[in-house]
Amino acid sequence: MGHDQRDTLKDYWSRDEQYYTPFYNNTMVRNCFFHILRFLHFENNEAPPNRDDPEYDRLWKIRQIFNSLNSKFCELYHPSEHLAVDEVIVLFKGRVVFQQYIPKKHKRFGIKIYKLCDSLGYTYDMTVYLGKQRQLATEEITPTHGIVLQLIRRVEGSGHKLYMDSYISSPALYDDLLERKIYTCGTVSNDRHGMPQEIRPKLMKLKKGDIVTRVKGNLSVVLWKDKRDVYVLTNMHPPPLDGNFQDESGCAIKPHVIEDYNAHMGFVDKSERMVNSYGMARRTWKWTKKLFFHLLDMTILSAYLLHKSCDGKMTHKKFHEILVRDLILQSHEANITVRGISRGRPSSSGAQLS
Known part of the structure; x- marks a missing residue:
């Protein structure tokens, strides 16, 4: 879907002549896709944390996935000497308490993410801005001071060169x-x-x-x-x-x-351009789904840049296409294996023989 932008999700399964593409129907039934998308959750909403708790995390609905991916990004890659810190906006105009408005950005409304990127555009570390920090900023320490120290915690002591605005x-x-x-x-x-x-x-x-x-x-x-x-x-x-x-x-x-x-200084902008090259996010989604699919696009880009750092010759587009085909093939093979497993009670003849 990132390579084939259409007005609505239903258009991908449309039988109209100008839209019809057998690929989508052959891969997944439309109602099955919408059913999965509707119930896509990442935490148990029936037991939310207490909002009055001083340690309340506004990102709790997707925190586990965010931290897991962030740790993997750092674990699998050693960044280049030159790094850049900057902010990006994940476009979102719905209701969320930490939504940001930045007039100078192309995407003015959305969720702000601070990223640490290297010369390839690889996102080595990131954090979501969740609103005003509980500790008040002084004249000497700006509100972003602690965010930068958090982002560089895994590279400190290595002599890296960092650029910021x-x-x-x-x-x-x-x-x-x-x-x-x-x-x-x-x-x-x-x-x-x-x-x-x-x-x-x-x-x-x-x-x-x-x-x-x-x-x-x-x-x-x-x-x-x-x-x-x-x-x-x-x-x-x-x-x-x-x-x-x-x-x-x-x-x-x-x-x-x-x-x-x-x-x-443009390493973060380079990363964001590549992440958004084949994105499939929709305007009507909730912020959790919007952020999740942005993280998914970022994960695919990180995998491509790891491939490129090992002298891979594929383009970003070709890497996407091969990844999609391989994932679908693995899914079909797994379904065939599951269907081949006999279910229900064993036959009475089989029980007698045993």
Whole structure:
């Protein structure tokens, strides 16, 4: 269904000439598919946890599957040196208490997931944002500080290089990550706690191509003027020289730290594009089903990237097609085996012989 997008699920089993595809009828009866989909659950709804419990988990309906897949993603793969942390949105416009609205995203409404991805687009770790944290953020610690520390817990001490955007970056977070032997680079808001006051835009008038650098210990703040002011925080690059740098045509020359950030920050977006390439999610589904099928697409992508990391030559599309055929073949073989098992009471003649 991910390769064959149709308006409704019933269209896949339609006998109309413009829709008819024998594959779906030969694989599963329509009513059987809808029956399974209707009763697809992942926890016992008759014994829900207490909402007033301080340890109440808003993701409890799908937590077991989420944690199981997340652990497997980490267990089966060793990420590359460069990693990126960013947020993605699983489109969902229904009712759920931790639904997010992000105007700048293509999918503005939905469930927010923070992901840690490497250069292949492999999701090494992830966590669902479930609303405001119980502990209040201070001026020094941003709300995303703890989320990033949670995502990197399995790679700390390995010397990885991590990239993040201005929504996540802060000097306190970079210092924390450096103590865990993770080097960091990313854009940053100029009003974050710990940022130098003297390079704020109200105090400086910069021309196109200007570079201003401030250094404190291992941490460097770089202000670069292009069409707008760009602030970059890094502890993995040597601080660039101050001055005005333009090419012969008058265009601002990017410092190396900006080029490096642009080259590596898109790992999470790359992963999300590949996950959504062959998705089959529907708008009318409940959030649990929506999230489950997104995790299923993510699992298939992870399997493909594992195949690719072992010098596999298949394309993403071909991998999907072969996987579907093999799963259907295994299912049919299992059904034949089950049908071959005799059921009911043994015959009286057989009992006498024994």
